Amino acid sequence: MNIEQFQQLLLQKQQEIEQALRRTLPVKVGRIAKDHFQTGFRQGGFQDNGTQAWQRKKRPDKYGPLMSSRQNLYGSIYYHPDDYRVTVGTSVPYAEIHNEGGDIVVTPRMKRFFWAKYRETNGGSWKRNAKNEEAEFWKTLALK
Numbered sequence: 001m002n003i004e005q006f007q008q009l010l011l012q013k014q015q016e017i018e019q020a021l022r023r024t025l026p027v028k029v030g031r032i033a034k035d036h037f038q039t040g041f042r043q044g045g046f047q048d049n050g051t052q053a054w055q056r057k058k059r060p061d062k063y064g065p066l067m068s069s070r071q072n073l074y075g076s077i078y079y080h081p082d083d084y085r086v087t088v089g090t091s092v093p094y095a096e097i098h099n100e101g102g103d104i105v106v107t108p109r110m111k112r113f114f115w116a117k118y119r120e121t122n123g124g125s126w127k128r129n130a131k132n133e134e135a136e137f138w139k140t141l142a143l144k
Contacts, residue, residue, distance in 0.1 A: 022083050030079030030086040037088070041074045073098065 001009075076090045097104065115134065 026081035026084070026086040030081050030088060033088045034077050034079050037077050038074060
């Protein structure tokens, strides 16, 4: 192999590396990242240094934390490969609150829905002591 052949081989390998960095690796890294986040959903915790479980749910059901029958948050994870980079994200607006926490503003409509479901599950009626029942409930929450 002479110097010209070596330079030609070096140029070819440089182009292969450039192509890998530009196109191939962003796709592979994006797929790995998406799989990593979805594995965290399935196992119910962060996967960085072993599984660190998320907080348990207050209401018992057959689904784990952040999971539901529709799997909206789980299924919304996407990756978008671009030149030399990949963007991993989600399209649902409430994902940030789950990930970083924050304050949720409770509207009157949300309160009505809550109390309708509360009375439905506890056998209460709309007429019987609705105001007193609501006031007592908020007092017990404030004591905790």
